Amino acid sequence: MTDTPEKIDYSKTLYLPETEFPMRAGLPQKEPEMAAKWKQMGLYKKLRASAAGREKFVLHDGPPYANGNIHIGHALNKVLKDVITRSFQMRGFDSNYVPGWDCHGLPIEWKIEEKYREKGKDKNEVPVNEFRKECREFAQGWINIQSDEFRRLGIEGDFDNPYTTMAFHSEARIAGELLKIAMSGQLYRGSKPIMWSVVERTALAEAEVEYAEVESDTIWVKFPVKDVRGALQLRGGDGAHAVADAVADTKALNELLQASVVIWTTTPWTIPGNRAISYSSKIEYGLYEITEATNDFGPQPGEKLIFAKRLAEDAANKAKVTFKLVRDVTGAELGAITCAHPLADLGYTFAVPMLDGDHVTDDAGTGFVHTAPSHGREDFEAWMANVRALEARGIDVKIPFPVDDAGFYTEDAPGFGPSAEGGAARVLDDNGKKGDANKRVMDALIKTNNLFARGRIKHEYPHSWRSKKPVIFRNTPQWFVYMDKELGDGTTLRTRALSAIDQTRFVPAGGQNRLRAMIEQRPDWVLSRQRAWGVPICVFADAEGNVLQDEKVNARILEAFEVEGADAWFAEGAKERFLAGEHDGEKWQMVTDILDVWFDSGSTHTFTLEDRPDLKWPADVYLEGSDQHRGWFHSSLLESCATRGRAPYNAVVTHGFTMAEDGRKMSKSLGNTVTPQEVMSQSGADILRLWVMNTDYWEDQRLGKTIIQTNIDSYRKIRNTVRWMLGTLAHDHGDEIAYADLPELEKLMLHRLAELDQIVRKGYDEFDFKRIVRALSDFANVELSAFYFDIRKDTLYCDAPSSLKRRSALFVIRKLFDCLVLWFAPMMPFTTEEAWLSRDPNAESVHLEQFPTVPAEWSNEAVAEKWKGVRAVRRAVTGALEIERKEKRIGSSLEAAPVVHVADAELLKALDGLDFAEICITSDIQVVAGEGPSEAFRLDDGTKVAVEPKLAEGTKCARSWKITKDVGSDPDYPDVSARDAQALRELAQAAG
Template sequence: MTDTAEKLDYSKTLYLPETDFPMRAGLPQKEPEIAAKWKEMGLYKKLRASAAGREKFVLHDGPPYANGHIHIGHALNKVLKDVITRSFQMRGFDSNYVPGWDCHGLPIEWKIEEKYREKGKDKNEVPINEFRKECREFAQGWIDIQSDEFRRLGIEGDFDNPYTTMAFHAEARIAGELLKIAMSGQLYRGSKPVMWSVVERTALAEAEVEYHEVESDTIWVKFPILRSVEPGALDRGDGFRQAVSAQNAEGGSLGDLQGAFVVIWTTTPWTIPGNRAIAYSPKVQYALYEVTEADNDFGPRPGEKLVFAENLAEESFKKAKLQYKKLRGVAAGELGRLLCGHPLRQLGGGYEFPVPLLSGDHVTDDAGTGFVHTAPSHGREDFDAWMSSIKQLEALGIDTKIPFPVDDAGFYTEDAPGFGPSAEGGAARVLDDNGKKGDANKRVIEALIEFKQLFARGRIKHDYPHSWRSKKPVIFRNTPQWFVYMDKDLSDGTTLRTRALSAIDDTRFVPAAGQNRLRAMIEQRPDWVLSRQRAWGVPICIFADAEGSVLRDEKVNARILEAFEKEGADAWFAEGAKERFLGSEHDGERWQMVNDILDVWFDSGSTHTFTLEDRPDLKWPADVYLEGSDQHRGWFHSSLLESCATRGRAPYNAVVTHGFTMAEDGRKMSKSLGNTVTPQEVMAQSGADILRLWVMNTDYWEDQRLGKTIIQTNIDAYRKIRNTIRWMLGTLAHDQGEEVSYADLPELEKLMLHRLFELDQLVRKGYDEFDFKRIVRALSDFANVELSAFYFDIRKDALYCDAPSSMRRRAALCVIRKLFDCLVLWFAPMMPFTAEEAWLSRDPGAISVHLQQFPDLPAGWQNEAISEKWKKVRTVRRAVTGALEVERKEKRIGSSLEAAPVVHIADPELMKALDGLDFAEICITSDISVMAGEGPAAAFRLEDGTKVAVEPQLAEGTKCARSWKVTRDVGSDPDYPDVSARDAAALRELTQLGRLS
């Protein structure tokens, strides 16, 4: 052994990985540092400058509500948006993200009212604009907090200049959109049953309602059949008196229906005073029944005759503890001519009117009696059935005016005789100020029992609408409100409904099921109720007369909008506003200011106007809207209607929806159950990139789950990705940046470039289709299986031990450089902190990875022939590694370098694939023998039937002190007697280059 060899520490002669990129990420500490650096360097502005002139890609942010810390749903939503905008920015677009906030509405009002109550103040005694000022300040405080929380998640956007619905310009634009609708004749004041929150004293839209299970009173009520209308009387318009006088004429006689009852079933006894009709279906089979025995304290007596749907009679009679017999079937034609009496007619004072039977498509025989109690004051379908029958009802002389039986506080009015303010005991109440049941049900049921009109009663558990803000039940009540027509001709042969349905057809939905969901909602929805009876919001800034006619004057509108632009919507409530806006041209006695505010969904539905249209850094329409699936009835819905009403199309080209995050066991997250996961705690314990990786790994189109085990799974997945990046960084520490021509690359390197080309197609398609789980799983598998466990494993010997001039080593470094660039750039939208850390570790002089573009990979890298060949090579390799694993387990070898297996291949195609390859290098053995044939019976074989048999053998020779390979040429170089010839040559070259002392 020479003196040189004696002095060498061989570990120091190897190109072992060297990097400061730590194995332990320390994300909770590192990420805030990176985020602070982005803010300090103005990354957002640099992104905009770098993208100047490119085609715009715009994701319009659906505004969260500014009233609390962000929750896991916010995190999921914002991460998805950030990944989309970053991925398009890195693929040649100007992809600008402008965050926004929804600021008006009841939750903030409540917070300020609570503060007042704590101080003993009455909100109504505070000047309205002072109250609104406090609401504005409250919202701004939470915008600031949420901005910081979103930035901690790694969200990059124009947080210094976001949009808010309470900005003066926004309020002016929202008001302007309302005035456009008013001027086009689409706005009207109407009286319809709307969902009403007694607790909040305001009308609610469908999007503001959620359903919870409740237990309700149920009652079966008897409506006495009074008379039958003469056939054809309705067609002739003879009127009610003609029908009555002809009741005994041919075809008009009641016959065996004389003295019978039609029975309805309802879960809302309190709506009985509002009953005006009964609905039936021609598709249901009905029959007349007679009670034969009765075993109850109230209800029908033997001999009473009742009409039921045949499918429901048995269940109904059983409920009332009655025996019965069927008398005959009752045809729909008979039912359509019947007039009943109101079950409360004996109460007098207003229930003497006839109750007609109306045909209704909503009637089924799935439950109840087959007859539907119809109170047009208290139900949408009831209202529609009543209004569609107006002409027939008027022909019968029936008063078609819809009553107002319940007021805004849930009390009966004088339109509910016997239960209103003048009744004994005062007005009954449906719900109280806390959303608790009042005495209305009890008093109505008692009256029905007293007048012997109750057939049966019970209790039922069912889903019932609740305000999503107060979590208290709502009621349907008839009340004057401002509506937008859904079906009015807009002078171009379209209606708002047909425009919206057409726009849905023109929109891309991800997942596709969202299209049918939104379509069904638009097809079925009633006219859009815009008015809310609150204070904090954009006012319905119109003037109307006593008949509900709207003042249409562009000069008045211009004055209103000019004031809103300068002073905000507070201008509507300022002293002298009426005179200021009306001017001298209009009669202040006739025209009155509307004091209702706009539904906040109109606010958010109008955001496209003052963001996409008004900001030069955005464009209209948006490329995509992304929100939770509940927004099919919320923001997607209101934005669609608002834009179709004013512009004739949707403000978006695509709609992406995500599900909701459940606890790990599939239950809803709840503080009471202790199963909530907050983004703040995940980031504090594990880091934002772990949370983001979870979002990427999940099937976000459906409901997802999150908990400790799932977080740990993502931590483990992250560590594997990070270790792959870390190894590449360490290896590239020895890279000189040399490019090796494709023609000079070994096949294994060409295979890796082919795989990069394939992945590039997958990654780009995945980002285009918003299918992030496909991307992250493909990249993770590539990093873990194809790189760490295959390519890197094979090339470590060449990278660590080969001479500096080795083409094999230089080619591997060249390809690893490209692997690093591709993987880090592809992962950058998903894990922005880790990608930034890795990129700057590789190139400390770089500004940011997020200013880079995805690499354009040459089509020449695609090489299907090599890919197919190496599939066969890996099949044989898998058999060899399987055999060696058995040897390791049995402790006959320690390392695969101790082996020199004999491989028998009976498949000519597999045999041919190994031509020209150093198969020992590929299998990481010191030697290997490959021969054709089946091989001995005792040889190792894979269970999948692969025609490869392996005989494990020990390598012959001496272990190289530098590379640990067992070879016969160790000592062949006298200057380096304890290493192989390859390693001796490498040592000599390193010495000649002055790299070894």
């Protein structure tokens, strides 16, 4: 009786993947540990040391505000910046990222004031520098918190030495930039209508304002014609023609003198500030007479009124009257008219001239614009454009100050100011609620019979983005920088800025036109704010607003700021200290306003890019949200052009805003907000970063549970590809295979790496990250997992150690791993670090590596073109076998041995010399020329390939599971194929 041979466990003889790199990432737990490790090992310093001497690439960080936890917008912004700096660092640059924070200004000051109010404490009773100290401590606390939150996102930078606008050196440099502007004559004190927050008691810049829908009072007001001059002089002549002309002119004159010009406004409270009426000579106007009236107050039959013809009927309906057109009114006639103020009985006895203005339209209202130069930019500009002509007519051109900083009328508003019955009316109260100003003005207009109609309207109105309360336009003395003053070299600040925009690269390109339009239209730059926390406008001025020009005084100021910070300006005895007895202290007064925080952030390029030896000026790129065309991009451009004549950046990249999954704005009240902290705690920072990379970030993007899950699924596919490569490379001995010795399939994969290298580098250069992710993900999922790896698994698992094909595959997989992990490293720093160290535990960090150098010989168009044909035929075979599996005629493709009919000579040629069964993952295959039988499987794409599914003949190999006729041909290994028998023999010999 013979013994039964012991059954061999062939799975132990296969080179199956082996790795400790887990399928489940566990990112929420691993990432904080990795971030702590990077901090402990000093990764940032190692990066700087490794890049020493390289060409610098600098992305200058736009400073977030230090007053709260980071939100999804911060995460989007910082991830984009991190990916850019990492990608340039890994491409041979010294790409240093220095984070920064904006620390001054109203939001922080407001928080401290709220704390005071809770304690019943008055801010004005606290020494100013004590108050500023509390603001400084508040900002520093949030800098510390945000710094940790940014690091948790995987952001790498100089967090131990960031820049802050409140650092003493920063405040000294900001002050220095202001003094440069002052000494060059660009700074002046003026009076203009600006946006004013009654709630916060300060001027606001356009960038500090957002728009929200409100319902407002709207009124139509009659301005009685008082005089008609110039254009209606009686014409001379003889005889009947002269008499006829005189009669016609006299009639026209009398008609106008009996009429009223009607304006429309949504701000009744600005009527006391009215000084003119604007019209457009391009609009058709008419003189109308009321024939019927059914209103409770206002216009009555017989009254004559002037309207834009297009708007007359609508106005009549509002006032519940019926009109008839008396005649057309020309632009020349309108220009000759002077009106009386509708509140003349209250003391507004001045003449109200008519001004021709391009800003007037007949889209809504009456075709006339009530012009109050104290309360609107266009009103102010229309008034100033006509100052000389008005003065020649004897009109007082002084612009009044009708409203004070608390929203009350002043004595410049007779009948409504402090001496009026009932005291001063108020536009807005301390909580941003409407005061009694509108009602009192409308009541007065009714009393004088000059209110034509009234109503309510919903419209967009400016609000402070901090307090969320409405603002008003009011004329105030402020400090400005000229936009159009000639600067001694034939340029102005505006022309310099426009020239700089033309020389700047914008991504996306539309940002250039947006910023250009803003610069073209913007008024002079308002620098002053009436607050306490910030860098002061550290100049001395006389009563006329002239600035003291003394470099020795300036030097003393800057020296003090460098040592003590801007608090030195507010310290006791500061005036005497800085003037040092060299100037008349009675004549020269310290300005107590502070600088607009946009000037602070607009100056950051000076104390970061210029002053830090690890950076350079100008920056290669600024990157922020698209709102910063009117914010940081804008103020940085103006500040730098004012002091250096060019922009502080070479390129501007903008991103959109993150909306909820349904496209609506994220809102706590709607419960649709997504926080970065929540995503990181549940899924990991790399998932959040992958979402950023997958978005069209140039536009507004969306985020929610479904979108996060989509990115988790995408991440898993990438991770599984990396995991399989790591497992396979556990058997790699690092053999280098000459390119000429590689099989064609391996050459194809290297060609694809050469193509991807171009896509990746171009994508990083163009900040087009979605293109990179899509290309690499598709490659990993489609060309690797579903094609190359699938084909080569048999070779990798089963071939003998000496197999050139196997060693070639390992060589190529090593290159694939290196390329994919390094290319993905800027985007997913945690996962790629884990993979890199799993491959080589002795490595320091993937982030200290460079992108791989792709040899020129890898690019092989001939192989690529040939394999397009190979893959086309393979798709036909795969399609046929899929049907066989579905019909359960085969279990796996290794049970098949199809006959493939190829009628295309070029396709047939492409298959020559290839083991096509291996490529199709079948046990055998027969390729023949010709059309093939009609019942054979064909694809619908027109490929001239027909497939007859056949079953493989022979015995199933116990080791590779291929069905072949040579199983048992080696007597030492009776249940495996000859190939597998050779592999087993080599393995046995290697084992000794």
